[in-house]
Amino acid sequence: MDHPTESLETETKTRGALRNTAKALGVTFSVHTFWGLTLYHPDDLPYSAFHTDSKTELSGSSRGSDTIVSASRFSGLPGVMTDFRKAVQSLSEVRPCIPAPASLPPLPPACLPAPHVPTTPSAPASSSHSPPQQAALPQPAPHTPTPVSGQPGASSGPDHASGVSGCDASEGRGCGVERGALPVGVSDLYVAAGAGEPLQRLQRLTRQDFTHLPAPNSGGVDPRSAFKLVGGEASGKRRLKRFIYGYEDGPRSPISHPVCNHPNGAAAAAEDPSPPFQHYTDSRAQAFGEDNSTKLSAFVASGALSPRQIYWEVRAAQAVVPAEQVQWLILHQCIRDFFMYTALKEGCAMMGPNGIQGLPVPWTLDESVVLRWSQGATGLPFVDACMRELAGTGFMSNRGRQNVASLLAKDLKQDWRQGAELFESLLVDCDVAVNYCNWNYFAGIGNDLRNRQFKTVTQGMQYDTDAQLIGAWVPELAGLPTQYQHQPFSLSPGQALQYHYIPGVTYPAPMIDAQGQVGAGPKMKGPAPVLRERKPKKDKERKAQRQ
Secondary structure, three states: OOOOHHHHHHHHHHHHHHHHHHHHHOOOOOOOOOOOOOOOOHHHOOHHHHOOOOHHHHHOOOOOOOOOOOHHHHOOOOOOHHHHHHHHHHHOOOOOOOOOOOOOOOOOHHHOOOOOOOOOOOOOHHHOOOOOOOOOOOOOOOOOOOOOOOOOOOOOOOOOOOOEEOOOHHHOOOOEEOOOOOOOOHHHHHHHOOOHHHHHHHHHHHOOOOOOOOOOOOOOOOOOOOOOOOOOHHHHHHHHHHHHHOOOOOOOOOOOOOHHHOOOHHHHHHHOOOOHHHHHHHHOOOOOOOOOOOOOHHHHHHOOOOHHHHHHHHHHOOOOOOHHHHHHHHHHHHHHHHHHHHHHHHHHHHHOOOOOOOOOOOOEOOHHHHHHHHOOOOOOHHHHHHHHHHHHHOOOOHHHHHHHHHHHHHHOOEOHHHHHHHHHHHOOOOOHHHHHHHHHHHHOOOOOOOOOOOOHHHHHHHHOOOOHHHHHHOHHHOOOOHHHHHOHHHOOHHHHHHOOOOEOOOEOOOOOOHHHHOOOOOOOOOOOOOOOOOOOOOHHHHHHHHO
């Protein structure tokens, strides 16, 4: 794959449709594209520092307004993220954001809608003195929900409910669409796309009903969701400013600071805590909470925010944000860039079973094993909480993603692509390059071949210390003390009786040796944490402790 074919195909079809429409209207038309996918522009990468023999081709600028993204251009890209990051941060510059236009030129006359001329229907001769009757408005055709493919009455093809006729988007020609016949329900949409069976499989994998979803911004978000996403650029900007400054409209004077600098003292700081960004390095790996991490990835993945917007907003806040926090966030932007360019370099190899490294790993595929993993029924509470949160909200913490991927690929030995495809189907912030490069990494076939086999129980104890995530998503364990919510398998028979817990009935028995999921793992120093039963802290105490 020399190009990101999916996006290019969509852009080509859109460009063709616009060109043909403009031609039919007699309007002069041209398309100008602008690269906003990465923090560092492809033309600005330090190709000479990548030690490639193709410097002439690789260092050349893109032609016209189209950015060159062929695989050959990135053939010299370092295989290790640290080498890439050091090179770009020392030798490349981040371009400024392109300002939005203050106004747009008027539409060409041929594109303006025809003026509306009101008409009065003629009255019948027999009732010339009676008031004219209002013409009835045309009503849309009644909608009948379309069964998912495989159910009685389901369509065998994509044209059943689409109302589309004579449509050839590849040539850019327009589509004749019957009013009122567009897909309305989720099932209709999947059937119209020829994907009724995949929808059924997704529902089986997650034990969720995706055929009836709440309307956007209708308030139908699961209250346990770590971040109640509202899409769009305006929402993304509000989230960015809130994370950095503590307020959705940007910095205030005086800006909220840690307890010692709060203008009204420690008591006020407990009620008005410092901005989330102040604690980013300490909180970013935590598995539960809205402000422990930026929650900006969905906006970036959808194009509502660009990496450069985030970069320059963070740089502008350096006067009020500790330098360490700024450096950590920019580091993660560089990691994202590395994955993007690695995907352009490696192409389809990153989606194959042997991954970027081409390692012949003997993966297995046991549907029953994958099903327990995907449904959050492994018997390992932290993993199950993460998988249920993903199915219910489309979100999972970064630490959670690492652990569930490690379990599927390293412990259960299942084909890692089952996990990558499930993530791609469910994550609201899914980006193909980031998703597949990360799965390559944790399957041991990616850029970094170091072992990343996590001890998922211990990881839960460290990054969901008070079992808040488990408490929210694994209610079967709510009656247990915190220690045993992480390790219900360690209850003695007497303790199980005391807490009315029946192993394997109240909650699934572990599908692998649970004791093997306890202990020091990657990025952990010293002995594994040991949790003891504790009294829950009050909300004010928690806030004060975070300062």
